[in-house]
Amino acid sequence: MTDSRHAELTDLAGLYLVGALTPGERQEFEAHLETCAVCQGEIGSMRPAVDALLLAVPSRVPPIDLRRRVLRDVADLPSAADSEPQKPRPTGLAWIPLAASLLAALALGLYAWQLRSRVQNLETRLALAMEQAASAQREILGLRQAALEARSTLAVLAAPDLARIELAGQPAAPQARARAFWSRSRGLVLTASNLPPPPPGRVYQLWVVTADRPISAGLLEPNASGDVTATIQTPADLPTPVAMAVTLEPAGGVPLPTGERYLLGTPATNL
């Protein structure tokens, strides 16, 4: 294996791990992997991050009868062996009625006592569980929101009718850049960087410019480094955009753009 060949192949480690190689490339890489300690090390060190992706999905509950179906499936397969041993049947105590009733009274007392301590125990656990559920509920609302956002961003980007619009910094902010992805069926994702912090009382507002007029697509709140990503639902009957722009506007936003342009771009291809 020559060095240049190795450099070319080691580059594929990430693609291999996330499953982005074609079958041919995959075979080639696996053959290389067997003989290359460097690539094995690379794969080993990145594997935990990829395994974590397996768990980073919204949690869903399988239907209750799926367990039965799964176990029934394997019962039909070979190799499932031994049957369950039969439990021995208890024999009757009825041969001393008096002793039996005494025993029963004793057992009842013991049972009542056990029951009371069991109830106390369960009450403690219930209180604990309620507390856990309450804190989990707060966490979950946040999670669910994050999951929805991630899901809709990805849905836009995986859309069959995806179009891309590059936005360039205008004289007010020549360093600023943005890229928008728009799908008529799924919505709009905008990612911008290097926006200067807006002056007090002013906000950035995003516009989808149609042949008729600019339509507000909402306010942007960049972080401290001037980056922002926004996912926006757009109506299915939105007229085809001819341009997109970001302007600086009074707090709360305005129905039509009034302020200076910071970003502007037109679609690379006809939408």
Place this chain on the structure above:
Amino acid sequence: MWALFGVIDPVARNREPFGRRGEDQAADKDAIRRIAAGDPDALGELYDRHARPVYSLAIRIVDDATEAEDVVQEVFAQAWRQAGRFDAARGAVGAWLLNITRSRAIDRLRARRAKPQATPTLTEKPVDQLIDPSETQERLIVTAETAARVRAALGRLPLLQRLAIELAFYEGLTHQEIAERLEEPLGTVKTRIRLGLMKLREALAETGA
């Protein structure tokens, strides 16, 4: 109240599906040994510990409840057949099951894409319907911590790095397909995935995952 316990108890046990907790991993490996010996009860145990993340991943990829159930059945049937070949030295049982799940689910997705008319059932559901409203909040806790950590780490990646990773990992696109979709050169996609994975790895190491 009885119903509530039924829900809370498995949650406490399953909090770490890949088991930072040694006893879970040991129990999994013991179950695998028993499955290899043909014990169906052991498969039931494995199901109880892993069905939820397996089903969650399957439905995330195939985006269809019935198909996700088929995937779950295939995964446990495969575990039943191949338990004897499971190599305990190579990692956690949970990761093994989920890797099988991903590959089964992506196979279905690709088969569906290969048929011309197939995409609509996958894609045209409004986003709001993708989360099952009947799901109780208690049940959501199970993988919440792990998922939250990784999701947070993913969320901190630059958008295009995250997208390249997600389009490959959950949507089963090849790097050529991703490059076409994002209108970017192949080399750029390669770099984004690599950088994204490296950052993800660092983020997980920092939070002690």
